[in-house]
């Protein structure tokens with residue numbers, strides 16, 4: 001009887017350890033996936049796992065309600081897929097382009113300031129939810145979008161059947 005209880009306990013500990021180690025692994029991304037374009041000139045940069053995790057958290061907190069899986073709820077033409085970001089003016093498929101967008105969002109053709117309609121860290125009066133973003137936070141959430149374009153082939157892609 002005691003032996004049985006002991007075995008069950010051991011199994012429990014092993015199981016708990018495996019789920020703990022498994023979830024820790026899930027958060028560590030390969031260097032290849034964390035390597036993203038820095039600017040339009042083909043220079044790239046590798047973010048740390050810590051930055052990727054911070055970006056993921058911020059994206060879930062402040063962006064996912066409109067950009068779930070990289071799509072844009074109210075304007076499906078301006079999603080967060082690599083192609084959509086690349087074709088914007090100026091191109092947004094790089095870290096500095098996205099950092100600039102989070103500070104000063106503009107229309108897809110780059111002609112209009114849309115900070116009245118889109119979150120912007122330069123307008124804390126309008127967008128208190130991201131008022132406390134540091135430069136590191138902006139970089140992390142921008143980087144997260146590009147990491148997703150590397151890691152998830154469906155990120156930002158429209159399904160054939162629109163809901």
Ligand code: HEC
Pocket residue numbers: 059062063064065066067072074075078079080081084085088092098101102106107108114118119130141142
């Ligand atoms: C309330 C909804 C909403 C929230 C929240 C939101 N966005 Fe957006 N986002 C939009 C809409 C709508 C557009 C399309 C704007 C346009 O018409 O050009 C857009 C466009 C973008 C684009 C341009 C995409 C492209 O292809 O050029 C980026 C980048 C972006 N959002 C990033 C973010 C980030 C990062 C966050 C969180 C910090 C965020 N958005 C939060 C609604 C939202």
